[in-house]
Amino acid sequence: MTALYLRERWFEDLPLGEFHVFGSHTFSELEIVEFAEAYDPRPELTNPEQALYSHRQGLVASPWLITAMWMRKMVDYMEVYAQGVNDGRRNGAGVAINDLQWLEPVRPGHTLTYTYEIIAKPDRVIREKWGLIRSRNEAFNQYRTKVMQFEIDILAERRPPNSDDPQQQ
Amino acid sequence: MTTPTSPSGHLTSDLIALDKGAIVAFAARFDPQPYHLDADAAEQSIFGGLCASGWHIAALATRLVSQTLLDNGIPFVEMTSVSHLTWSRPTFVNEKIGVRITLDASLADSPIAGTYSQTLEVDVRNDDGAVVATMTATAAIAADPTVVAAP
Secondary structure (H helix, E strand, C coil): CCCCCHHHCCHHHCCCCCEEEEEEEECCHHHHHHHHHHHCCCHHHHCHHHHCCCCCCCCCCCHHHHHHHHHHHHHHHHHHHCCCCCCHHHEEEEEEEEEEEECCCCCCCCEEEEEEEEEECCCCCECCCEEEEEEEEEEECCCCCEEEEEEEEEEEECCCCCCCCCCCC | CCCCECCCCEEECCCEEECHHHHHHHHHHHCCCHHHHCHHHHHCCCCCCCECCHHHHHHHHHHHHHHHHHHCCCCEEEEEEEEEEEECCCCECCEEEEEEEEEEEEEEECCCCCEEEEEEEEEEEECCCCEEEEEEEEEEEECCHHHCCCC
C-alpha cells in the first residue's frame, strides 16, 4: 500500500470526519509577554505585576497568541505528516474563519492541546482549481477544559482532470 | 494617535506599516510556510508575492481596535470572540494597514467579570484603501473604567 500523506492528496481525497491532534504547547511567561510587546502592547499583558490588578487578576496570553499557536502546531504537524513532500502549490491558504471563541484564560504554564476535524467540504470551485476544506479546531487546557474553538475554510487543490496520480476518479 | 470619528459613527485608526522583517518574524514564529518566508517561493504561490500571515493581520487589526477604542474613551479589555473573519486579499511587503470600526448598538453579557460585550464590525484596509480583511468581533469593555487603570 502506498501511503498518502496530507499534502500529496487532492481535495477529493480528504474525507469528512478526518481528525488530527496537532500536539501540545506549554505557554511560558516570557513568550506571553513577548507576544504582547510585539502585537498587543497593553500594560496588563506585558507587565506581570500590573496584570495582577487587571480583570484577569494575573497575566494571561493575548487571544491571538492562543490562535497563532494553532497555526504553528498545524504547520509543524503537516511537515511531519507530509514527510518528504515540499510542494506548496497544494498547501492552501485560509480564506475565512467562523465562530472563533476564546472561552477561558490561558496563563503562564498552561498546556494546550490542539485538535482538528474536517466537518464540511463546501461545494465551491475557486479560481478553477481550488476547493474548500472546512475544519473545526479546538484547544483544550491541562484540565481538559476547552479554551478556544473556531472553524476555518482552507483551500485545497482539486485533482486536475488529466492527473496521473493514483486514485484516479 | 488621532482617531477622528466620522459623521457616520465610524472610528478610524492610524496605519501600521508591514515591512519584510515584521512579516518574516511573525511567520517564522507562527506560520512558517514558504509564501510568508521566502520571496521566490511566494512568487510561485497562490499569493504571487511575499505576504503577511493572515493571523498576523488579525493580531495587528485587533491591536489597532484596542488602541482606537481606548483613545476614544472606550475601556477595551479583551477580544472574546470573532463570529466571522474573511481575508479578502494578501498584504504584501511595505503595505500599511488600518482599521475602520463600527460599534454595534446592542450590548450583551460578557464572559469576563466586570465587563460587558460590545459587537464590532471591523474593516481592515491597506494604504490604497482596499479591504484586506473584514471581521465581526465581540470585545469585553470594562464596566468600571478605573479598574483597568489601577496601579
